[in-house]
Amino acid sequence: MSAQLSHAELPLETPFFFGRNGELFGFYHPSDDRARRAALLCPPLGQDYIRCHRLYRQLAHALAEEGFAVLRFDYFGTGDSAGSSDEVDWERCIDDTITAAAELRMRSGVKSVVAFGARLGGSLALAAAPDAGFADVVAWDPVIDGPAYVEELDELQAALRQDATRFTRPRRESDVEQQWTGFAVSGALRRQIQRLHLQPALSPSLVFDSLPETSKHRWPMREGGPTQVKPLAPTPWSDLHRLELAILSHPLIQGVTHHLRGAA
Template sequence: MTRPDHELPFFFGEGGELFGIYHQAARPSARAVLLCAPLGQDHMRCHRIYRQLACTLAGQGMPVLRFDYYGCGDSAGGSAEVDWLRCLDDIAAAARELRARSGAERVLAFGARLGASMALAAAAAAAGIDEVVAWDPVVDGAAFVATQDAMQEAMRQDTHRFVCPRQRAEAVGQWLGFPVSSTLRGQVEGWRAASRVAPSLLLDSMARPAAEWRQLFGEKTRIESLEPTTPWDDLARLEAAVISHPLVQAVASHWRERAYA
């Protein structure tokens, strides 16, 4: 497998407000891959593995676009402006951009955590996504919000990070260092995964029973467990990048096999 050196950073969207990096494949392909990032701290922790995955997929002949939602990364807007519905619109815009740049007939999407949830929601909303691979998708938004709140409260009192616990007023409206609006909070809290659009591959690194995934997504979804488990909600490892070579290998292998199915 060869790795193309060409990674093109650019701005796109109706007002040029979205930032993306296009990974050119060595040859034309009927399929292209859109990488849908998670939000907040998970976005930061997944940056390296998303780039590794993009380089791997481009190296095996599939052009890739990774991008930042409005209010995230290098796109326009601030963290407090991140909005679930706008993120779905951004995914649709990124899918159109990827299809136009690559000439691919089909756009496949990969996402981790909330990135997987939004990819599934966008696919259900006819955003131009033909297939989704999901890594530890959030399926119960209320449970996710409760976990984020609990971690935020623990972080506020963590004397390993701060000389003394911060006052609640200093940390209100945040999730682990990122401002979160009441609108986004409510949108995430109301999210429930459904079987309307199921991932073709679900990668589980949380050791969740396969029967629970089957109940959500049905029998057509291939489920693959990854080890070691990913410490998404471990406060002690919050600043550590999420690295998983098995994840990159599993995604690349899955789409390579489906190309010949």
């Protein structure tokens, strides 16, 4: 076994723009010259994106130390990519994921790309998998029931609008009717997510499950299929009182790196 590079010895992550018109933003985390696999980290949307940002960076460093070339990126309308949050489109996010996979192959020279995604990031990775050519997908609480997820976000938004710990008086519904937890959302994206009933062509090899037992999230291919479901401590995705707190999970990072190390 070759010696691994320490965190301090790894090449620095490189920020850059890419895509047909340079409209997408990403961070490339190179490994050493012997990298044989690459990992694309597909972010979630909205508040989940903000709360998972640090975890994604930690995961990217952990995978780079394992010999993976890694790309973190932002879909059009999110993060540092072009566009605004009310321009986020589901099909465009899938296309951006495919574009990011091709960019990662070009930069790393590695053909075999695996993908990781949390919440809607996991759903997007699975939806993009056939055209992106992912060798594998690892997902963390992927959204598989769009109507239930939209209902969850609507309930959270309604509670947030009236939260006395944040506002001295309830905000008018008309002021926030096109928002989910502070992010503008178009009617088109809302309808696209409502139609989501995930039946991917590629089963993830591993799903991390940290949702309540009452959630409508049972992985549809877990019975008799290749997917391994690993429980984690509950993640407060929809906890109103923890909405601004970062979501961190060392067991998740360790679990992903251990799983992909064994598959490499």
